[in-house]
Amino acid sequence: MAQRRRQRDDRQQASSVSSEAKVRGRNNKVMNGAAGRDLTQNMDSGVAPDELAELRAALAAHAGQVADIEQAEEAVDAIEEELNSDRPRQTRLNLMLTGLTTSIGAATGVLTVVDKVRAVVNSMFT
Incomplete structure (x- = not known):
């Protein structure tokens, strides 16, 4: 059981991706899919x-x-x-x-x- 968990964790780490994006404006929605799930972050960044x-x-x-x-x-x-x-x-x-x-x-x-x-x-x- 522990070995399967460790293998799954290793696969998730190996498939992790990082990215950078410029987001401007108000009420933007940034979505990042990871391991079959979406992480959403709402941004209210006001311009200048x-x-x-x-x-x-x-x-x-x-x-x-x-x-x-x-x-x-x-x-x-x-x-x-x-x-x-x-x-x-x-x-x-x-x-x-x-x-x-x-x-x-x-x-x-x-x-x-x-x-x-x-x-x-x-x-x-x-």
């Missing part, structure tokens, strides 16, 4: 929360320098909503980021943060 928080802070700190602060804040909200949608669209996000850049104007302290957000967004689709 640190960068968006930094962008909002930069907008608040430089509100007097931003060409249209209201439009800029609305653009950030729309970008966050699109990022957290089931299927974020790169073209839509790039259009929103371009509009955000226009509404910011020459406030370089904010524009550098927008560039960080743009880099994170573009890395999602590569």
Whole structure:
């Protein structure tokens, strides 16, 4: 009996596979089949929360320098909503980021943060 158990354990160890995957977005379900059973892990990873928080802070700190602060804040909200949608669209996000850049104007302290957000967004689709 012990020998059978040990043989079964040896087969399971020999057939184990490890893998790595990038998961972005919200409410993703990661499934991994192993020895006839599925292991499920639900993920709620939010996209770019640190960068968006930094962008909002930069907008608040430089509100007097931003060409249209209201439009800029609305653009950030729309970008966050699109990022957290089931299927974020790169073209839509790039259009929103371009509009955000226009509404910011020459406030370089904010524009550098927008560039960080743009880099994170573009890395999602590569």
